[in-house]
Amino acid sequence: MFRRKSIITILAAGMVLSSGTVYAQTISAPNAQSDTAFDNKIIKKISADNMYSTIALLSEQPREAGTEGEVRAVKYIEGQFKSLGFETKVIPFPIYDYRTNHVWVKIGGLNIEGAEPRAFSGSVTGNVTAPLLNVGKARLGEVPDEVAGKIALVERGDITFIEKVQNVLDKGAVGVLMYNNSSNGNAFGQAAEGQNIPSVAITREQGLALVEKLKSGSVTATLDVDIEKIEKTSYVVEAKLKPSKNKDTGQIVTVGAHHDSVHGGPGANDDASGVSAVLELARIFAKAPIDTEVRFLTFGSEERGLVGSSFYASQLPKDDVDRMVAHFQMDMIGGRDAGADNPAGGLIMYTIDGQKNLVTDLGAAAGVRTMGVAIPYGQLGRSDHQPFHELGIPSALFIHSPVEPWYHQPTDTIDKISKEKLQQAAEIVGASVYQIARPETPALENSRVAAGIVDYDFEDRPVD
Template sequence: MKIGGKLKVLMLSMMLAVSSLYVMPIQFSQTAVAQEKGQSGAAFDQKVISRISMERIYEDVHYLSETIGPRVAGTEEEKFTANYIKERLLSYGYEVEVQDFSIPDLKVGHLQTDNGDEVLINIPSGSAATTEEGLTAELYDAGLGYAADFTDEAVGKIALISRGELTFQVKVENAIAAGSAGVLIYNNIDQAGPLNPSINENAPLPVGGITKVSGEALLEDVASQDGTVTLKVNAIENATSQNIIAKRTPKKGGNHDILHVSAHFDSVPFAPGASDNASGTAVALEMARVLKSYPIDKELRFAFVGAEEIGLVGSRYYVSQLTEDEIDRSLANFNMDMVGTSWENATAIYMNTVDGQANIVSETAAATAERIGTPSELVLYQRGSSDHVSFHDAGIAAVNFIRREPGTANLEPYYHTPLDTIEHISAERLKEAGDLVGASVYSLIRN
């Protein structure tokens, strides 16, 4: 079953480095967390490490990214993934809860040339939808989208506009005034993923964003030859996403501390999401299998959350449903996102905290890494942008585990692109993440 499908992409090159804003790493102490139970943790580490299966994790990443494919929030693919996770957790004997929640209305689109080539496109929420057949029209080269860039030739055509100098909103308004039937805005810098143009008001025509390479190719190969493109924009209204929560409580006592392990399973459009974030999801599933029956003295919860890519919506909803008592009893959150990339520069495991400060999660992981000899460098770093933010904002100690390039903190070049596939996943690094986080979690919950 192939749900995602393969896209024919109108691009000359996509192997471009994608970076993110960063600050310098913060130095921290790798002082071991005190062994409250009076024994060396090494033997207990092996109870987890010996059972973490690299093959199982890799197979799950392959299934999620290659069989299901892109898992965009609110789509059938995301719902299928949620059910897949739920059934797996039920088979392990966990108490499983499905949390449904509303998400903002979405617009998804497709852009195709008259010779059948498909162009990657992002659709802003303010775009108008098209009919099911879409809008088929010639392209009009509107330069930077100034009013003076439009002539009578723009009427009824799709305006192809370069990013730069004017806001996206003004470019769209000028195209509307000129009588254009649609708007395509292409980037003015080389980035692998299509531009996501934000517009402040709902437009009466379809609007999309594409890459610099795609825009230039359309100008040369389509617009100059009086060719046409077909633009389709579909509105996904009243959409929902879901979280899958697995819970395991100690057999004795009550009001136990709670430890949360989280990973998001949705992806961005067009991206199979092997690294982001089938990797974290698959590692968390394997941890759930390994930790399903060992004696524990704290409550263990696995939170597989949806809709992360549209603003951490799933994790925020999950945390919002915790009672005040549950928040007070929450010891920590281990969040995994993009832990399996094979990109050779991503030699470090970054432990992102919102405030840049060490906490029980980072210090436990540092102590575990020292005991088990984790191959990769661990870097404590100040960074949000993942589901650990939702836990931090509620006062719960949280760390996002993610692979980055040391020094620059760059993410892999396949990030948020159609190249985020199984070909760029390291089975060994998946196992390394499972060993590190799995042993760390067990050191805090074991009886």
């Protein structure tokens, strides 16, 4: 583990101009007492019991994307937002499951010997017969032109599956037959949307045998892949809390969690805990004075690869993106057994690039005010803060790390939830968001707000 240490001045969100730049106001001395008084308007109203009850309800059944479990959760979340009077919208988007009917590989007209081949995740249906060409690891610039019209024999490793498929596809290959770079079978491989050639995985032993066979002359191969694509629907729930027009700074702050769980998992901590905090903060902010739009979000299909948050980010109007100044993501914030022996129960703020930003600045300062600990930051993707970062919006993931042994298991149940950790995370995020949204910190260059000085560190801490 290594640490980057620096001392910075935390400016309240009034220092963030509509353009997204930071206005560095000079203040002779910090006034943390004033900030704490404003924090109390939020954090004293947070109820861990409310959050625990929400988790209990949501984790009664799995919420896998595209299932009735997700629909049940979405209806509940939507109902809670509507009961608070928010402008609420359920946004559907398509997701896809794939059922493999058969995968056949023939060499010289005979079925390949050994383990049954497997189709890549995302491979298309297709039946092609063509000469086989060994292209090594199919790195960019190393794929020969003569692969056009042929099936590329590719070794796994060095670059991603999708890059390998694209590199041979760009040269005109009609199929991909990839062999492992270790003895760990053939359960691997991924193709992307639009890579419309059959892509199949075989074992290392099978691949090396083909490499040797090609040294003796030409080899004709057949790839026959029959995959059924099944469309389903997943959802994003969006709730907008807007200030009165005469106090509106024009800025937007977003607070999110994902409502889906893994297949067969009740997902009490992952991520009913984050959803419970989103709903609890929505309840409290509904009655708080604000001058900034606060947008509460829950995303479906996070467990499929951030599909819901990526869809949401892709359909945002440019004006909304330009006005978004911060995104706070909460994922797995209630794990009793998470965090190991790290301070603050292991709570950490992860950014995509491993750099500090407005969200981590405010989170660290709020941690000092609410619990006397400057929350560290680290570098990690793997959650729904990533699409917001990619839009240029300061973003961070709040999580207790390393995660608990029940991660992605059927044992991720309500009895593993810590009310203290729920309270802790909700207080820090709530206080941070309110620093931006409270009327005392308008987005004006001449605002006079309190500043706090806090020292917080980078930690190279793995999440699992």
